[in-house]
Amino acid sequence: MTAPALIEVRDLSIGFTGRAGETLPVLRNVDLVVGAGETVGLVGESGSGKSTLALAMMGYLKGGLRVLGGGTRFRDRETFRLTARALQTMRGGDLALIPQNAGQALTPTLRVSALIAEALRLHSRVPAAAHHARAIELLAQVRLPDPEALLRRYPHELSGGQQQRVAIAMALAGEPNALLLDEPTTGLDVTTQAHVLELLRDLAARTGTAMVYVSHDLGAIARVCDRVVVMYAGELVLDGSARSVLRAPAHPYAHGLVASIPRLGGSGLPRAMEGRPPPPGGAGVGCAFVDRCALAVERCRAARPALDLVLDGTRSRCHRAVDAAARSARGEPASPRARASADPSTPALRVRDLCISYARPRVLDQLLGREPDAVPTVDGITLDVARGETLALVGESGSGKSSILKALAGLVTPRGGAVALADGEALAPSVELRTPAVRREIQLVFQNPDESLNPRHTVAEILAQPLRLYFDLDAEALRERSAELLERVRLGPHYLERLPAQLSGGEKQRVAIARAFAARPSVVLCDEVTSALDVSVQAAVLDLLDQLRAEARVTYVFVSHDLAVVRALADRVVVLYQGRVCELGPVGAVYDLPAHPYTEMLLRAVLEPDPDVAPSLLGEDVVERAPPARGCPFQRRCHRRVGEICASESPPVQLGGDGHQIRCHRPLAELARLQALEAPAASAPPESAGNRGDGR
Amino acid sequence: MSAVVARRSFPGRALEVLRDMAARPSGAIGLALVLGHLLMAVASPWLAPHDYKAISATLMLKPPSATHWLGTDHIGRDVLTRTMLGGREALLVTAVATPVAVVWGGFLGVLFGLIGGRVDDVALRVVDAFLALPKILFVLATAAIFGASPPVLIPMLAFFYGIPVIRVARAATHDVVARDFVSAARARGHSTLAIIRRELVPNVRDVLLVEGAMRWSWMLLTFSSLSFLGFGVSPPTPDWGLMIKDASGFMSFAYWAVLAPIVALSSLIIGINLTADALAKALGVDRAQKAPG
Numbered sequence: 011m012t013a014p015a016l017i018e019v020r021d022l023s024i025g026f027t028g029r030a031g032e033t034l035p036v037l038r039n040v041d042l043v044v045g046a047g048e049t050v051g052l053v054g055e056s057g058s059g060k061s062t063l064a065l066a067m068m069g070y071l072k073g074g075l076r077v078l079g080g081g082t083r084f085r086d087r088e089t090f091r092l093t094a095r096a097l098q099t100m101r102g103g104d105l106a107l108i109p110q111n112a113g114q115a116l117t118p119t120l121r122v123s124a125l126i127a128e129a130l131r132l133h134s135r136v137p138a139a140a141h142h143a144r145a146i147e148l149l150a151q152v153r154l155p156d157p158e159a160l161l162r163r164y165p166h167e168l169s170g171g172q173q174q175r176v177a178i179a180m181a182l183a184g185e186p187n188a189l190l191l192d193e194p195t196t197g198l199d200v201t202t203q204a205h206v207l208e209l210l211r212d213l214a215a216r217t218g219t220a221m222v223y224v225s226h227d228l229g230a231i232a233r234v235c236d237r238v239v240v241m242y243a244g245e246l247v248l249d250g251s252a253r254s255v256l257r258a259p260a261h262p263y264a265h266g267l268v269a270s271i272p273r274l275g276g277s278g279l280p281r282a283m284e285g286r287p288p289p290p291g292g293a294g295v296g297c298a299f300v301d302r303c304a305l306a307v308e309r310c311r312a313a314r315p316a317l318d319l320v321l322d323g324t325r326s327r328c329h330r331a332v333d334a335a336a337r338s339a340r341g342e343p344a345s346p347r348a349r350a351s352a353d354p355s356t357p358a359l360r361v362r363d364l365c366i367s368y369a370r371p372r373v374l375d376q377l378l379g380r381e382p383d384a385v386p387t388v389d390g391i392t393l394d395v396a397r398g399e400t401l402a403l404v405g406e407s408g409s410g411k412s413s414i415l416k417a418l419a420g421l422v423t424p425r426g427g428a429v430a431l432a433d434g435e436a437l438a439p440s441v442e443l444r445t446p447a448v449r450r451e452i453q454l455v456f457q458n459p460d461e462s463l464n465p466r467h468t469v470a471e472i473l474a475q476p477l478r479l480y481f482d483l484d485a486e487a488l489r490e491r492s493a494e495l496l497e498r499v500r501l502g503p504h505y506l507e508r509l510p511a512q513l514s515g516g517e518k519q520r521v522a523i524a525r526a527f528a529a530r531p532s533v534v535l536c537d538e539v540t541s542a543l544d545v546s547v548q549a550a551v552l553d554l555l556d557q558l559r560a561e562a563r564v565t566y567v568f569v570s571h572d573l574a575v576v577r578a579l580a581d582r583v584v585v586l587y588q589g590r591v592c593e594l595g596p597v598g599a600v601y602d603l604p605a606h607p608y609t610e611m612l613l614r615a616v617l618e619p620d621p622d623v624a625p626s627l628l629g630e631d632v633v634e635r636a637p638p639a640r641g642c643p644f645q646r647r648c649h650r651r652v653g654e655i656c657a658s659e660s661p662p663v664q665l666g667g668d669g670h671q672i673r674c675h676r677p678l679a680e681l682a683r684l685q686a687l688e689a690p691a692a693s694a695p696p697e698s699a700g701n702r703g704d705g706r
Numbered sequence: 707m708s709a710v711v712a713r714r715s716f717p718g719r720a721l722e723v724l725r726d727m728a729a730r731p732s733g734a735i736g737l738a739l740v741l742g743h744l745l746m747a748v749a750s751p752w753l754a755p756h757d758y759k760a761i762s763a764t765l766m767l768k769p770p771s772a773t774h775w776l777g778t779d780h781i782g783r784d785v786l787t788r789t790m791l792g793g794r795e796a797l798l799v800t801a802v803a804t805p806v807a808v809v810w811g812g813f814l815g816v817l818f819g820l821i822g823g824r825v826d827d828v829a830l831r832v833v834d835a836f837l838a839l840p841k842i843l844f845v846l847a848t849a850a851i852f853g854a855s856p857p858v859l860i861p862m863l864a865f866f867y868g869i870p871v872i873r874v875a876r877a878a879t880h881d882v883v884a885r886d887f888v889s890a891a892r893a894r895g896h897s898t899l900a901i902i903r904r905e906l907v908p909n910v911r912d913v914l915l916v917e918g919a920m921r922w923s924w925m926l927l928t929f930s931s932l933s934f935l936g937f938g939v940s941p942p943t944p945d946w947g948l949m950i951k952d953a954s955g956f957m958s959f960a961y962w963a964v965l966a967p968i969v970a971l972s973s974l975i976i977g978i979n980l981t982a983d984a985l986a987k988a989l990g991v992d993r994a995q996k997a998p999g
Contacts, residue, residue, distance in 0.1 A: 419893045441893055449895035462886035466908035475904070476894055529894070 016188055016220050017044040017067050017105075021080035024062055024071065025290070034291035035078060036062055038244045041317060046187065047218040051231030051252065053267070054241030055544040056515070057287060063241065064190050064224045068105055069097050085187070103133035106181035110193040112173040116165040122149075122176055123161035126183060133184030148179040153209055170407075171202035175209070182213070188220040195230055199406035200571065204615040204625045207233045226544060228271060229617030232256055233625070240264045243287045243298040246317060250324030252621045260326040260335035262303045270549035271619050272574040274601065278346050279578050282550035286514055297329070305330045347556050347579075356432060357394040358565040359418070359533050364391040364427035366413050366589070385639045386425055388413050388589035397432065397532070400559060400566040402580035402597070404573060404612070410589030411569045415535045418567065419454050420444055432532065450480045453526035457538040459518035463510040469496070469521050470506040476528040495524040498561075499554060516547035520554065527558060536568045540575060552579050573616050577601055582669070585609045587644050588637035595670030605681045606672045607650040642675065650684060652676060726988035733984025739977025743970075746790060747797045756784035758791050759942040767960040777962040779953055788944040789966040793974065795939050796946065799856050800925040803863040807925075808918040811868030815875025816906050820883055820898065826876070833872050841866045845928060849937040863928065867921045874917045878910040912989040919982030923975045930971055946971040 019042040025035040037059045044050050054060040062075065067082050069089030082089045084105055092100065101107070109115040116125060126145040130136050136144045142161075149157035152175040165173055174194060181189055191210070195203040211234050214221050223234050231238055231252070238255040240248040240263065248261040259265045266283040273280070285302040288294075296311040297303070303310065309329050320331045328334055369384035388410040395401045403411040416422040418429055420441030428436040431451055438444045453476075456462035463472055473492040477483050483491060493503035499520040510518055519539060526534050536555070540548040556579060559566055570576050576583055576597070583600050585593040585608060593606040604610040611628045618625075628649045637643050641657040648656065652675045661673040672678065727733030746753075756774075762782030770777045776785040818829045845862055852858045882888065883906070891901050932938035933947030941948065946967035953963035 421889055421893055441895060444895070446895055449893070452893075454890060454893050456886040456890065458886065462890055464887040464905055464908070467904075471904075475891065475896070479894055479896060525890075 014046055015043045015083075016046045016048075016085060017042075017222070018083040019043070019063070019067065019080070020083070022063070022066060022082060023078040023080055024059075024066060024075050025078045026074045026076070028291065032291065033078065034289075036075065036244050036290050037066070038293075039080070040246045042239060042246060042249070044188070044220055044222060047214075047220055048237060049214050049221040049223065049235045051235035051238045052222060052224045052241060053226065053228060053231055053238060055226060055267075055287065055546060057243075058241040059244040060224050060241045061192060064192060064222055067190060067222065068101050068107065070101075099133075102129065102181070103184035104186055105188050105190065106133075106184060106186040108174075108177055108181050108189060108191045108194045110196055112177035112194075113165065113170060113197075115177055116173060118165055120164075121161065122163055122165070122168075125165075125176065126161075126180055129180040129183035144183075145179075148182055149176075151182065151213075152176075152179045153205075154179075169202075170198050171206060174198065174206055178206075178209070178213075182217075186219060188222065191221060191223045191225075193225050193227075194223075196225070196227070200573065200612060200617075201406065201615040201627070203230065204233075204617065204627055207617070208627065210234050227617070228256065228268065228545075228619035232619050232621045232623075233617055240267070243293055244290065245298055245327060246325075247299070247327040248325070249317075250320075250326075251322075254322070254324050254335075256619050256621060258335045258337075260320045260324050260331040261299075261328045262305050262330075262334045263299045265334055265337060266302070267546060268619060270546040272549070272552070272572075272578040273618065274574050274577055274613065274616055275618075279553050279556060280549040282553050283546040286516075297327075299328075305333055356397050358397040358399075358432050359393070359395040359567065360428075360430040360434065361391055361393040361395075361414075361418070362428045362430075364414065364417060364429065365389045365425045366410070366417050366422060367425045385637050386589070387637070388417075388424075389637075390590060391427070392591075393584065393594075395533075395565050395567060397565055398559065398563045399582065400556075400568055400580045402568045402570060402576040402583045403586055404570055404576050404583060405586035406571065406612075408588065409586040411586055412537055413589070414586075415454075415537050415567060415569050418533075419452060419535055420449075446480065450476075450529045451532045452535065453529050453531040453533070454535045455519075455522050455526045455537065455539050458542045459510070459515065459522045460542075462522050463518055465510055467509070468506065469508050469510075469513075472510075472521060472525055473506075473528055476525060480529050491528070495528055496521075498527065498558065499524045514547075515543050516551060519543060519547075519551055523551075523554065523558070527562065527564075530562075531564060533565045533567065536566055538570055539568075541570070541572065548575070555579065573601075573613060585612070590637065590643040591673060592644060593670075593672045595666065595672075596668055599666065599668060599670045603682060603685075605666070605670075605678055606644075606674055607648050607681070608644045609672075610685065611647075611649070642673070650674075650676060650681070723985070723988045727981070727984040730984045730987060732980045733988065736977050736980025736982075736984055739973050740981050743793060743974045743977065744797070747794045750790040750794065754787040754790050756787040758783065758787045758944050760784070767956055767963065769960075770962055776966045777960070779949070779963045780956055780960075785949075785963050785966050788949055789946070789970050792944040792946040792949055792967055793970060795856070795943065796926055796929045799859050799863065799929055800922055802856075803860045803867065803925060804918055804922040806860070806864035807868035807921055808871055808914055810864070811871025812875045812910070812914045813902075814868075815872040815877075816879045816902055816910060817898075818872070819876040819879025820888075820902060820906060822880075822883070830873075830876070833869055836866075836869045837873070842928060842931060845932060846935065846937050849932055854932060854938045854940070859929070859932075863925050867925055871914070871917055871921065875910055875914060878913040879906055882906055882909045916982055916986045916989070919978055919985060923978040923982070926971070926975055926978070 019040050022037055022040045023035055024037040025033050028034045040063060052060045052064060062072065065072065067084065067089070069082070069092055077090055084100065123145060126148060127141045130141050130144055131138070145161060146157045149160055154160055154172060154175050168176065195206050198206060207230055210221070213219060214234070221234065223231060225231050235252050238250065238252045239246060240255065240261065242263045248255060248259060248264045250260065254260070255264055256268060259268055269281040270283055271280055283302060288298055296313060297315050300306045300310045307330065315327050315329045317325050317327045318331070320326045320335065365386050366388040367384060367386040391414060393401065403414060405411050413422060417424045420439065423439045430436050431448065437448055441449060470492055473495055474488055477488055477491055492506060496503055496505055501517060501520055513521065540551050543551060552575065555566070558564070568576070568580055580597050582595065583597050584591055585600070585606060587608050592608045593600060600609060601613065604613045614626045614628055616625060638645060641659055642648070642661045645651065645656040655675050661675045663671050663673055664678050665671050666678060674681065728737060760783060765778045765782035767780055768774060768778045774784050774786065776789065779785055779788070818826045844866065848858060848862050888901065888905050891905050929938065930947030933945045934951045936951065939945035939948055949967040950964055953960065957964050
């Protein structure tokens with residue numbers, strides 16, 4: 011904090027008027043100074059006020075919010091007192107925002123050239139004649155290949171990562187002193203995310219732009235930021251160097267947050283944090299975190315702690331900050347998984363040669379009775395999932411993992427292949443043709459409970475749907491069973507009369523899980539069930555899923571893009587690329603020695619919440635829209651390509667021990683040897699990780 | 707929110723929406739106009755000061771006076787009495803036809819929206835073809851052939867005004883069908899009817915309510931146009947459209963006889979439109995407050 015202050019937030023409180031006319035604060039007495047060239051990460055769960063704070067730095071308040079006290083300054087000017095014109099000049103010019111969803115932030119009817127020209131016209135002194143040259147320069151700066159061609163494209167013709175880069179280029183057009191980044195990589199694939207973060211990191215280092223990086227993802231923050239600020243219930247609770255916050259957080263909340271992140275390295279489930287933050291205005295006289303705190307003492311209830319300097323520049327809002335810092339976050343043992351009851355001799359689910367195509371047969375083909383010649387989206391999926399086992403399907407977007415799940419549920423009719431339950435009899439391809447008994451056996455839990463729960467139904471009605479349909483219970487039995495289900499997902503029967511909107515994200519997902527288990531299924535299909543949840547909530551939901559699996563002896567097919575979550579929960583993992591299996595095997599084997607080049611690439615790109623662990627980027631994050639017609643699905647991006655054979659022939663299945671199989675033209679031993687050779691570079695020490703960006 | 711709000715039952719929620727509407731200027735004015743007209747339609751037989759069909763050669767086109775507050779028409783009938791009674795038939799016919807239109811149009815719209823695919827494509831073309839036809843010609847022809855009695859007009863209006871409802875309901879359903887709770891219901895194996903009833907209808911109901919209010923005002927205009935063109939209500943039954951037609955010939959010197967039914971008809975239509983507007987906002991706000999975040 012030696013640099014001159016660029017953004018100053020002084021004693022800022024922001025709130026809104028509640029239904030009864032009372033004032034409810036969403037930010038309480040926030041003090042924060044961001045110096046020139048500093049990179050600050052703003053972390054917190056949804057509702058913690060981190061986005062409100064970031065937007066307030068731009069002098070912007072969401073509808074209904076107002077400043078209750080204090081203010082923000084940018085380059086010594088009060089942002090809330092600026093005229094509309096002055097704000098317009100400042101925003102996007104000197105202080106630029108990079109939004110969460112670039113795909114929605116870019117005007118769909120304008121080409122990239124027009125988008126960047128607009129930013130240049132409004133926020134730079136570059137003459138119109140030089141716009142084209144400057145635009146190319148900016149696109150090159152964000153490492154977009156072939157900028158000339160890109161300028162002519164429309165936003166929808168770009169991949170998510172490219173869109174985000176264009177948004178960054180637009181923000182850089184005004185040569186800003188500071189960038190506000192609102193979850194800029196949240197919707198992106200792991201490898202793309204790693205690339206974008208590397209870019210941001212380099213930009214910050216090269217241009218000396220200050221960054222305020224808002225995210226719930228501590229891994230991303232650890233990668234980009236030198237300093238981390240933790241928000242809880244509208245308060246700034248911890249402010250310190252990234253290393254101190256992530257290694258030895260001097261606040262119990264930050265401690266819990268760090269401990270709840272699933273890690274690639276360790277096995278077992280991450281530690282869940284109990285309880286939930288108080289609602290706006292719900293914090294008492296004491297510390298807002300007191301009800302969830304393991305270290306709470308008398309004093310914590312009586313008096314709200316001040317934000318005090320603890321040690322080496324760390325500020326913490328905790329009476330027991332020193333004790334909290336003494337407990338290392340990493341030393342915390344993860345809770346072990348409920349003992350696996352998987353029994354490989356009796357597969358609960360069998361999939362043979364599953365093939366899915368979304369290509370509609372053309373009329374001519376239909377008339378001639380020809381098969382459509384499009385390359386199927388998903389092909390050659392053969393799996394046996396044992397009873398009580400958790401099988402994870404991982405891959406980036408477009409890997410076909412959700413399509414496979416939908417085909418298993420019968421929501422998508424596959425083009426070919428067979429699916430069978432324990433009895434081995436092939437199921438009808440579509441859900442409408444399956445028998446009620448089969449439908450009952452296979453249940454689905456969706457990604458986003460806001461979408462999967464009917465907003466007009468109470469919890470009681472939601473749970474009654476499967477109970478009535480499959481078991482034909484009378485009113486009393488129905489209520490009893492619903493209450494019991496809620497109990498099993500650790501919600502009480504008092505939730506029965508609530509509407510989804512009256513539940514938190516985690517509670518909604520628990521209701522969705524209860525609904526799936528209401529059918530007494532043998533197979534539960536989980537589609538990214540925790541990706542819409544906060545990390546601390548995610549940990550609790552993962553724990554619940556694991557408990558339920560052990561209790562009910564169900565089989566999970568668990569789709570996720572989050573490799574750390576998969577490691578925590580799954581027994582076996584299938585790595586998919588473009589709808590084809592690359593690698594399949596027990597989680598331990600696959601993660602400890604990722605043989606297939608794609609698995610290797612994925613695992614290397616994962617961000618650990620540790621500033622000293624750098625992801626290593628193998629290959630470019632090129633976009634692929636369709637799988638190749640022949641050869642290895644991964645041929646175009648592979649960094650270990652052998653040669654012509656990869657494009658012409660499907661890779662052979664190679665068996666490791668313990669059911670581990672990979673599909674690659676290179677022999678297993680050779681892959682292992684190649685990786686071992688590069689190992690020192692891959693697990694790079696911090697110095698070389700920092701240099702790598704310049705070398706590229 | 708920590709406060710546990712018990713689920714609001716139907717009358718509770720309806721009351722809340724009404725209160726929200728009444729708190730808005732558009733809703734307050736609209737509701738007052740609509741309720742005023744409904745009350746008048748019910749009570750006018752007892753309130754009307756004169757006999758609506760009493761004609762008088764001596765009282766032709768007299769300006770407003772103490773005995774005839776709004777003057778008299780071209781055959782000496784009391785304009786106030788006829789204006790008070792003139793909305794009864796129109797309100798009766800449209801108040802029956804509107805819900806019928808919303809229900810059948812809404813059901814088909816939701817069904818097409820759910821089924822989707824080819825059926826939906828074809829159905830939509832048929833709907834568009836019907837929408838392209840001038841409704842008024844069909845209604846006129848039917849009224850001319852079968853007479854303009856309520857048993858003819860109600861199904862006629864309900865049919866033609868149900869068609870645009872199909873389009874609206876279908877569009878609203880498309881948004882809901884794409885959501886996971888519908889997939890979840892399909893995956894569990896509920897019947898199509900159960901999915902429509904439990905998953906879809908509760909989520910398109912608000913849109914249909916507002917659409918219904920809009921259709922109602924259009925229907926009233928059509929009904930009055932019919933009378934105006936001489937194919938609707940037959941004399942001596944008082945009706946605004948008919949009154950406007952009869953009095954329009956003398957407009958230049960006996961403005962009162964034409965002004966009274968015009969004000970009555972337009973105030974009702976404006977009232978319905980304002981109510982629909984406030985209803986849309988009240989239901990929209992209701993949704994926004996329930997949304998997470």
